[in-house]
Amino acid sequence: MIELKKVSKSFGSTQVLQPTNLRLTPGETTVLIGPSGCGKSTILRLMIGLIEPDDGEVLFDGTPLTPANVKLIRREIGYVIQDGGLFPHLSAQDNVGLLARYLGWEKPRVVARVEEMADLTRLPREALARYPSQLSGGQRQRLGIMRALMLDPAVILLDEPMGALDPLVRFDLQEDLRKIFVSLKKTVCIVTHDMGEAGFFGDRVILLGSGRIVQQGKLDDLIRSPADDFVRRFINAQRLPTVETQGVL
Amino acid sequence: MNHASFAARLASRLACILLIATCARLAPSQETKPPRVRVGSKSYTESVILGEMLTLLASAAGARAEHRAELGGTQIAYSSLKKGEIDAYPEYTGTLTMEILGDQQVQTDEDIAAALARNGIKMSRRLGFNNSYALGMRRALADELKIAKISDLKQHPGSNARSGAARSRLKFGFSDEFMNREDGWPGLSVAYGLSDYARGLDHNLAYAGIRSGTIHVTDVYTTDPEIAAYEMKPLEDDLRYFPQYDCVLLYRADLDQRAPQVVANWLRLEGAIDEPTMIKLNARSRIDRVFEGRVAGEFLNGTLGMKVTIPPDDRWRRVLVNLAINTRQHLMLVCVSLLAAIVVAVPLGILAYRLPPARQLILGGVGILQTLPSMAVLMFLLPLLGLGAWPTIAALFLYSLLPIVRNTFAGLNEIPANLRESATVLGLGPRARLWLVELPMASRSILSGIKTAAVINVGTATIGGLIGAGGYGQPIITGTRLNDITIIMQGAIPAALMALAVQGLFELAERFVVPKGLRIAAGKST
Ligand SMILES: Nc1ncnc2c1ncn2[C@@H]1O[C@H](COP(=O)(O)OP(=O)(O)OP(=O)(O)O)[C@@H](O)[C@H]1O
Numbered sequence: 001m002i003e004l005k006k007v008s009k010s011f012g013s014t015q016v017l018q019p020t021n022l023r024l025t026p027g028e029t030t031v032l033i034g035p036s037g038c039g040k041s042t043i044l045r046l047m048i049g050l051i052e053p054d055d056g057e058v059l060f061d062g063t064p065l066t067p068a069n070v071k072l073i074r075r076e077i078g079y080v081i082q083d084g085g086l087f088p089h090l091s092a093q094d095n096v097g098l099l100a101r102y103l104g105w106e107k108p109r110v111v112a113r114v115e116e117m118a119d120l121t122r123l124p125r126e127a128l129a130r131y132p133s134q135l136s137g138g139q140r141q142r143l144g145i146m147r148a149l150m151l152d153p154a155v156i157l158l159d160e161p162m163g164a165l166d167p168l169v170r171f172d173l174q175e176d177l178r179k180i181f182v183s184l185k186k187t188v189c190i191v192t193h194d195m196g197e198a199g200f201f202g203d204r205v206i207l208l209g210s211g212r213i214v215q216q217g218k219l220d221d222l223i224r225s226p227a228d229d230f231v232r233r234f235i236n237a238q239r240l241p242t243v244e245t246q247g248v249l
Numbered sequence: 250m251n252h253a254s255f256a257a258r259l260a261s262r263l264a265c266i267l268l269i270a271t272c273a274r275l276a277p278s279q280e281t282k283p284p285r286v287r288v289g290s291k292s293y294t295e296s297v298i299l300g301e302m303l304t305l306l307a308s309a310a311g312a313r314a315e316h317r318a319e320l321g322g323t324q325i326a327y328s329s330l331k332k333g334e335i336d337a338y339p340e341y342t343g344t345l346t347m348e349i350l351g352d353q354q355v356q357t358d359e360d361i362a363a364a365l366a367r368n369g370i371k372m373s374r375r376l377g378f379n380n381s382y383a384l385g386m387r388r389a390l391a392d393e394l395k396i397a398k399i400s401d402l403k404q405h406p407g408s409n410a411r412s413g414a415a416r417s418r419l420k421f422g423f424s425d426e427f428m429n430r431e432d433g434w435p436g437l438s439v440a441y442g443l444s445d446y447a448r449g450l451d452h453n454l455a456y457a458g459i460r461s462g463t464i465h466v467t468d469v470y471t472t473d474p475e476i477a478a479y480e481m482k483p484l485e486d487d488l489r490y491f492p493q494y495d496c497v498l499l500y501r502a503d504l505d506q507r508a509p510q511v512v513a514n515w516l517r518l519e520g521a522i523d524e525p526t527m528i529k530l531n532a533r534s535r536i537d538r539v540f541e542g543r544v545a546g547e548f549l550n551g552t553l554g555m556k557v558t559i560p561p562d563d564r565w566r567r568v569l570v571n572l573a574i575n576t577r578q579h580l581m582l583v584c585v586s587l588l589a590a591i592v593v594a595v596p597l598g599i600l601a602y603r604l605p606p607a608r609q610l611i612l613g614g615v616g617i618l619q620t621l622p623s624m625a626v627l628m629f630l631l632p633l634l635g636l637g638a639w640p641t642i643a644a645l646f647l648y649s650l651l652p653i654v655r656n657t658f659a660g661l662n663e664i665p666a667n668l669r670e671s672a673t674v675l676g677l678g679p680r681a682r683l684w685l686v687e688l689p690m691a692s693r694s695i696l697s698g699i700k701t702a703a704v705i706n707v708g709t710a711t712i713g714g715l716i717g718a719g720g721y722g723q724p725i726i727t728g729t730r731l732n733d734i735t736i737i738m739q740g741a742i743p744a745a746l747m748a749l750a751v752q753g754l755f756e757l758a759e760r761f762v763v764p765k766g767l768r769i770a771a772g773k774s775t
Pocket residue numbers: 011012016035036037038039040041042043
């Protein structure tokens with residue numbers, strides 16, 4: 001699985017990540033939360049080798065990531081970026097099947113697998129022939145997830161996959177994704193700002209603050225015994241909708 | 250008709266640089282019976298009529314004769330003769346001394362013959378007419394005022410426009426070219442002491458002015474059919490100011506062995522055509538619209554007492570054949586240069602995108618190439634590549650680089666960072682990313698760069714006409730030189746149509762090259 005060992009990262013003179021140890025538990029979902037700019041995306045990008053650590057090591061199944069092996073390792077990791085990152089020149093199904101086709105899968109096998117993914121994420125099959133610009137934001141997000149799941153990777157990294165979705169779609173997609181993760185026993189790391197989402201997905205929640213891990217554990221633990229004032233403030237900053245019951249009907 | 254315009258003089262200078270470097274390639278002499286003889290002519294009536302005569306005379310001598318009519322200007326005709334692509338064509342002594350052998354200081358006929366012999370070319374004696382500049386007036390007016398030679402004009406001072414034209418005074422109106430040439434009116438007026446006001450006007454307007462009487466004296470070519478048509482009288486150049494452009498035949502020396510009968514027949518033209526005769530022949534063709542083959546045949550049968558068969562009228566066929574040849578050559582220039590440019594420029598654009606340190610060098614380099622004037626590029630390339638298609642192709646190639654490199658780079662560079670990352674995290678290597686994601690996404694921009702290059706190429710390829718590359722430039726250059734709009738049109742119109750066709754073709758190609766998803770996305774955003 002993926003493991004960061006004393007990994008630190010600076011951009012120019014600002015240290016974005018202090019030396020950090022972090023290990024994704026196999027078969028479980030790890031949630032990264034924290035204020036904007038605290039280094040969540042940076043951690044995911046380190047895990048998949050988009051950026052290299054200044055210090056420390058990133059290991060995949062015990063092997064350090066190197067420029068030579070990173071390409072093959074990436075194929076065993078599904079990565080979902082915020083807006084889906086779909087290629088506008090390819091149809092939905094070609095976006096999802098791109099890597100499989102490149103790796104030489106037969107066309108019928110690709111089609112079958114893409115349709116399986118569409119059913120799994122509940123994307124209407126007729127949307128598969130369309131181009132990204134002809135799909136809704138939620139559909140594009142599903143496609144991004146389908147593409148990440150296509151080769152059945154053991155590890156899935158998701159960077160705010162529910163951003164910009166309306167609450168209904170988000171609610172359904174959260175439900176679907178969790179079912180997929182649990183039933184397929186995936187090792188998942190998901191970045192979110194949303195405390196509810198964190199609790200819903202997370203076997204383990206890691207709260208980051210300015211480039212370091214502040215507290216980790218079950219969400220309940222964080223809520224019941226916050227490690228410091230920062231954790232308390234971050235948790236309490238979540239606002240639940242207040243419902244005006246009087247006067248309705 | 251044989252006076253070099255600016256373009257032609259420039260071209261001749263270019264050619265002179267080269268002719269030294271270009272070695273004469275002797276034609277493979279295929280000794281068969283009957284001998285095969287190819288006659289050439291330049292792209293104007295007089296030359297074509299004489300070419301037809303040579304062809305008919307060669308046929309009459311038993312040769313398989315062929316007329317490569319309207320080859321273009323002096324450069325092309327002479328280099329074709331030197332290379333053995335044609336065996337003979339009519340030329341003028343003035344053109345030989347000033348243009349073709351301009352760098353060899355030849356004066357006498359012996360000098361000319363010696364210089365030509367070094368290239369395996371022989372020259373006949375003069376045919377009898379001089380096609381040079383002259384001043385002309387309406388015959389009736391000249392006779393009335395007793396003007397026979399240019400010096401006589403001094404007795405009849407020209408009008409001064411500013412003080413209002415007195416009735417008895419002569420009005421001088423000259424073609425713009427004649428007004429501007431050093432050896433035109435500026436030199437002539439000094440030589441003869443004619444310090445009069447003269448106005449410049451279009452050559453064709455000058456003849457109309459003569460007819461209506463708004464001008465009285467103009468410049469003419471001594472064998473112009475208009476001299477006959479407008480009942481004009483060329484004034485004698487009594488100070489011998491204008492150079493002589495006596496017509497002679499040039500032919501390849503090996504014909505003396507290969508087809509002595511043909512040469513003997515041709516030499517019957519020596520001294521056989523005087524100016525009034527040539528004027529009449531030109532008038533038959535240009536004014537009566539009789540095709541050149543018939544004009545030539547009737548002359549041979551009438552004046553030389555021969556019995557040649559008048560060939561069928563092939564004027565239109567000739568226009569079409571030339572159009573086809575020019576189109577093929579033009580397409581060749583454009584396609585070869587464009588393909589080479591694509592092969593080089595697309596990788597350069599990719600390199601500029603992938604290799605930031607080289608970016609400035611590549612984009613700056615091709616940018617500088619674009620700013621070089623095309624004539625300078627040609628001048629530079631000529632000594633390296635010789636005369637003909639290659640320097641033109643090389644120049645077009647250089648000009649095509651910028652739009653393609655720039656658009657390739659821009660198309661790749663404007664791919665959003667998250668999509669580039671998205672391809673990387675999928676586990677695609679650099680090469681797969683390029684082919685599967687980056688190039689398809691940049692395809693519209695790359696294609697539009699190629700389209701720009703192609704359309705520019707179609708227009709720019711016409712400079713090839715200056716150095717014998719053929720194509721639509723040839724009629725444009727020839728027509729410009731001869732001040733003949735119909736010849737210019739034969740190049741300008743097809744060139745414009747080809748540019749439009751190329752434009753349309755690329756718009757069509759976009760449907761096949763640019764992925765549908767991009768076209769849909771673009772349609773939505775505009
Ligand atoms: N390529 C880069 N160059 C310089 N600074 C960077 C770069 N990438 C990220 N940073 C900085 O590193 C810090 C952490 O960025 P990161 O994207 O990891 O934040 P985040 O926790 O994902 O925030 P958000 O919740 O807003 O997405 C930020 O201050 C950001 O400005």
